[in-house]
Amino acid sequence: MTVRNTETTSRMPSVFLSHGAPMLADDATWTGELAEWADNLPEPTSVLVVSAHWEAAPLMIGATETVPLLYDFYGFAERYYQVRYEAPGAPDLAESVGRLLAGPGQTLHQDPTRGLDHGAYVPLIEMYPDAGVPVLQISMPTLDPAELFDLGRRLAPLRDEGVLILGGGFSTHNLQEMNFGAPAQSPPPSWSSEFDDWLDQTLAASDLDALMDFQTKAPAAGIAHPRTEHFAPLFVALGAAAESSLEVETAIDGFWYGLSKRSVQMA
Numbered sequence: 001m002t003v004r005n006t007e008t009t010s011r012m013p014s015v016f017l018s019h020g021a022p023m024l025a026d027d028a029t030w031t032g033e034l035a036e037w038a039d040n041l042p043e044p045t046s047v048l049v050v051s052a053h054w055e056a057a058p059l060m061i062g063a064t065e066t067v068p069l070l071y072d073f074y075g076f077a078e079r080y081y082q083v084r085y086e087a088p089g090a091p092d093l094a095e096s097v098g099r100l101l102a103g104p105g106q107t108l109h110q111d112p113t114r115g116l117d118h119g120a121y122v123p124l125i126e127m128y129p130d131a132g133v134p135v136l137q138i139s140m141p142t143l144d145p146a147e148l149f150d151l152g153r154r155l156a157p158l159r160d161e162g163v164l165i166l167g168g169g170f171s172t173h174n175l176q177e178m179n180f181g182a183p184a185q186s187p188p189p190s191w192s193s194e195f196d197d198w199l200d201q202t203l204a205a206s207d208l209d210a211l212m213d214f215q216t217k218a219p220a221a222g223i224a225h226p227r228t229e230h231f232a233p234l235f236v237a238l239g240a241a242a243e244s245s246l247e248v249e250t251a252i253d254g255f256w257y258g259l260s261k262r263s264v265q266m267a
Contacts, residue, residue, distance in 0.1 A: 012044055012159045013265040014152070014240035016233060019051070019119045019168040020256070022073060022080040024126070027184060030256065031126045037251045038127035041265070045162035046090045046134040048097070048155065051119030052169040052230040056139035059151075061097060062114040064136065065089035070117045085121040090134035093163060097138060100154050119168040143228050145212045145235045152239020165240045167233030171199055171260035172224040178257045188255040191220035196253075196260040203248040203264060208238065224260075241266035 024030055053072055054062075066089055071081050098108050116124075120137050142148060155165055172192045179186070188196075198218045202210050210217045214231070218224070225231045238246070252263040 011267075012042060012162055012164050013267045014156075014159065014165040014167070014237040015251070015263065015265045016167045016169065016237040017123055017263045018170045018252070018259070018261045019123045020261075022076055022083070022118055022122060024122055025083075027256065029185075030252075030261065033252045034123055034126035035129075037263070037265075041164070042162070044133055044164035046093045046136065047124065047128075047164045047166055048090075048093060048158060049116070049120040049124075049135060049137045049166045049168055050140050050151075050233050050236045051117055051137060052140070052173075052233055053117040053119040054114075054137065054139045055141075055143075055229060057141040058109055059101065059141040060109045060111050060114070060139040061094050062110075062116070062137040062139075063089060063112055064091040064094045064110075065112075067113060067115045069121050070115045072117045083121070083125070085116065085125050085131055087116070087124065087128070087131040088134040090136040093134065093136045093158070096158060096161065096163075097136070097155070100157060101151075120166075123168065140229070140232060140236075143232045145214075145232070148232055148235035149208075149212070149239035149242070152236040153242055154239075155236070156240045156243055159240060165237060167235075167237040169230040169233040171196060171231070171262040173230035173259060174223055174226055176226075177223065178259065180257060182257070184257050185255070186258070188258045188260070191223040192255065192258050192260055194219040195221060195224035196255075196262055199260070199262060200250065200253075203250075206246045206248065208242070208246075211235075211238065237264075237266060
């Protein structure tokens with residue numbers, strides 16, 4: 001049995017998490033990995049999520065009270081639309097985000113009805129199943145790595161308040177190349193394993209320049225990420241950790257229907 005670390009440290013890590021589809025809940029291996037990861041993290045005061053599934057510019061702040069989830073997917077079994085996750089809202093965190101991001105004469109836009117999308121609630125259900133940790137989601141205002149890195153850097157002080165900054169995406173993401181007819185744990189295609197190997201090595205080396213230029217530096221980048229929205233949240237998490245000596249630790253690896261599950265935490 002793993003015992004959750006309930007001590008909140010003075011500084012939380014930031015994380016990039018391959019969030020999975022709604023049917024992640026049916027994968028006992030992956031759900032167990034997420035639960036164990038959460039057990040080994042300090043207990044956060046709240047969670048701030050930047051998900052691949054909410055792109056909006058200028059940056060928007062989602063609901064600050066508990067509202068219905070956003071089932072932003074189609075064609076799934078009805079039971080996936082019956083999932084509930086009634087985590088508390090985080091109005092104080094929203095105020096802190098506003099303080100850190102709003103410039104002179106600039107206010108942040110809010111969508112008080114926008115619930116958590118599956119890039120947020122699917123993994124959080126497995127990590128914090130009692131829904132006791134307040135959660136706030138903000139939009140991803142750009143796909144530009146440098147701008148997202150800067151966004152993370154500006155949000156970094158929240159880590160000193162016990163906030164877990166979570167970038168939800170996927171380490172490789174090409175739905176057209178997935179083979180749902182094969183077992184979920186089948187060997188991955190070469191494009192996915194090559195990109196994953198590169199990502200592992202580049203994160204271990206803390207090579208931010210290469211990561212920023214992944215579209216030209218990484219093998220098979222155009223196949224692994226034909227559109228980069230699922231890789232982009234990584235840069236928010238990196239930026240949030242960059243003011244300290246960047247230490248990257250892999251929390252989850254392996255593949256799911258050929259996609260890399262690699263998820264990391266940064267201190």
